[in-house]
Amino acid sequence: MSTQPDQTTNYAALVAEFARAGRAAQRVLARMDDAAKAAALCSAAAALRRHSGSIVEANARDVAAGTARGLSPAMLDRLRLDEERLEGIAAAVEAVAALSDPVGEHISHTTAPSGLDLVRVRIPIGLIGIIYESRPNVTADAAALCVRAGNAALLRGGSEAVNSNRAIHAALAEGLAEAGVPAEAVQLMPTQDRAAVGAMLRAAGLVDMIVPRGGKGLVERVQNDARVPVLAHLDGICHTYIHSAADRAMASEIALNAKMRRTGICGAMESLLLDADFATGGDVVGALLDAGCELRGDARAQALDERIRPASANDWDCEYLDAILSVAVVDGLDAALDHIARHSSGHTDAIVTGDEAVAERFLAEVDSAIVMVNASTQFADGGEFGLGAEIGIATGRLHARGPVALEGLTTYKWQVRGTGQTRP
Amino acid sequence: MSTQPDQTTNYAALVAEFARAGRAAQRVLARMDDAAKAAALCSAAAALRRHSGSIVEANARDVAAGTARGLSPAMLDRLRLDEERLEGIAAAVEAVAALSDPVGEHISHTTAPSGLDLVRVRIPIGLIGIIYESRPNVTADAAALCVRAGNAALLRGGSEAVNSNRAIHAALAEGLAEAGVPAEAVQLMPTQDRAAVGAMLRAAGLVDMIVPRGGKGLVERVQNDARVPVLAHLDGICHTYIHSAADRAMASEIALNAKMRRTGICGAMESLLLDADFATGGDVVGALLDAGCELRGDARAQALDERIRPASANDWDCEYLDAILSVAVVDGLDAALDHIARHSSGHTDAIVTGDEAVAERFLAEVDSAIVMVNASTQFADGGEFGLGAEIGIATGRLHARGPVALEGLTTYKWQVRGTGQTRP
Structure with a gap:
């Protein structure tokens, strides 16, 4: 996406533009089978390795800026990437590729008194927004989980990791595209303006779910401001x-x-x-x-x-x-x-x-x-819990609770097969 | 609940008071087994029949008021109850009693590499708010579905049916209480002020889910204003x-x-x-x-x-x-x-x-x-679809989609049984 943010940016329009592109890419992804999605993630992992030099270099600029801004040693450690950590990120993407795909599972299969054949089949949720803070590995981890279950991801990382996130995202998008997944299946919001987060949170009907990854302040803001369903936990007391x-x-x-x-x-x-x-x-x-x-x-x-x-x-x-x-x-x-x-x-x-x-x-x-x-x-x-990975832990009461992995990134639809039935 | 609304009522406090009472009653309900919940609904159905005279009499006052206010013939027909329609309502409560209880179902059961035994067990959602319009049968139908799956219900019916709803609610509460369910498991909001609906919609953490039952105007308002998760559909195009x-x-x-x-x-x-x-x-x-x-x-x-x-x-x-x-x-x-x-x-x-x-x-x-x-x-x-009854049809992407019946009124928790495991 070429849109450049500036002071006059209408963030609602920006999110709508990204959401439309993401949703179109998701429809392509939804038609891909298990093996094709797994192969695309392996291709993304390969691209991360191929671009490790430029990613580590981009990360060094973030670390230097963070040091100059006086980030705490703990925050700088969370931010820092080296070849070894990047290899871990690529391996994690491959581990997600190796998970079994929940999409297509028949949750139930019954025959109605009318003779209609009823299957509840698991499908992707659609476009998932991920809002996170300083850890750049979330860019790859969250995108991989979303794509594995057939979802598009709209990522919004923290300003401390802006260069790292852009470099990781570019590699992921390149790797996915090489495997036939539209690059827009994983998009990174092009602005660090907090107002853009607000626009994501209000994008009901465009963004299907938001997962915040970060501290209590972030989660609290997301839960308070979102008009889109949120999967999260605020506290772990x-x-x-x-x-x-x-x-x-x-x-x-x-x-x-x-x-x-x-x-x-x-x-x-x-x-x-x-x-x-x-x-x-x-x-x-x-x-x-x-x-x-x-x-x-x-x-x-x-x-x-x-x-x-x-x-x-x-x-x-x-x-x-x-x-x-x-x-x-x-x-x-x-x-x-x-x-x-x-x-x-x-x-x-x-x-x-x-x-x-x-x-x-x-x-x-x-x-x-x-x-x-x-x-x-x-x-x-x-x-x-044997789920392979998690997008987060949810304490809400609807949809998914506890550790949320691939199954929590899916929903279902009813497929009804008839032979000409009309309702009396 | 004895609270009487007046111009100075703080509706947030009123909803909080009702929610606390409802949640306490729900904890009792959650400990009742399948047979006890079914018996309580049969007792509620019996109470509806026992009080049919006073319910029909209350309804006649609503119909008279509606006629005076110039309600359309179609609306008056939706509003009107006679002994036959009331028998249908009681029979519908018994039909819900006869449905199989989803609570306690093991959605999954696995053993983790650590040896932990992991069960995802189906549980009630908690307190469900039902906001509806002129049909007084919703008072009984929605309450029965909520209670069958172990949930408390907080009902807010339309002003056209206020007397009918109060009479039906009183009978239900009496029948439930006779069977050991706290009367607060099914509560009717004591005010027709629209501001009280707003307070229900904003009661995140107190009301677990809202189900609007009515026309597009109602559903649109609920979806726009709710801070609580909503299960609904706006249109059926x-x-x-x-x-x-x-x-x-x-x-x-x-x-x-x-x-x-x-x-x-x-x-x-x-x-x-x-x-x-x-x-x-x-x-x-x-x-x-x-x-x-x-x-x-x-x-x-x-x-x-x-x-x-x-x-x-x-x-x-x-x-x-x-x-x-x-x-x-x-x-x-x-x-x-x-x-x-x-x-x-x-x-x-x-x-x-x-x-x-x-x-x-x-x-x-x-x-x-x-x-x-x-x-x-x-x-x-x-x-x-063979679900027995429905609380509504949902077109959202999370939790439950299509016809929502008892299973959609449940969630799950993870029960983890260990033998002293600590995490390395």
């Missing part, structure tokens, strides 16, 4: 409830892993609930404190270890994404369920217990996208 | 394409049925596409004209019969809901597909053909919720 019948060693290991393996991911535990009948030992909190985690507890939790600081009311609704954990002592399963119902963000909540009946009640009654028994909440991940 | 290889008698019968069986339903054909190689006979248009249908055609269609009036550009995007039909002559399948892609509302589109390859291309490439071969578009209906 994940709980682990240690029931009185928990194995003590298992409880400590799971709690330690759920909090401390990686503290910055959305599936990290942010709140620990200790059953009053379990808590007396204090070994679970001891293990966390010894590992360097700051604990903020209610009065009963504080009594377990003098190193536990007092929690404020805010702590029960806080996603720390750091080595900090809120801890409450609860009186039994019902109290734990009540606490989780009040404070969970609906992402992932877990129980550790040896009592199967208690486990089953927890699984049934906790109303989160992912509910776990005797496992670390850090498993909340599409790869760990 | 349904096409029937008569391919050159169509059986002539079948083509006439299907076209006649698709247009004239009932002209006011969303699945009625609104646009007929005649293949140039089929059209020469003009028997299909003759049958429609003879049946009293007004035809508005392009120049080539007009050449088929002098009774065909000229179509304006608007006619190709018009849902007449009347004995009027637009007719175009097209050159082959690709031209038909192009016309449908431009003008279909994504509801239901059909082809009549004896050529199986052409039929399969039509089924694959028409991107509507329902695509039919050799059948009348008037079959677009949950009952006809």
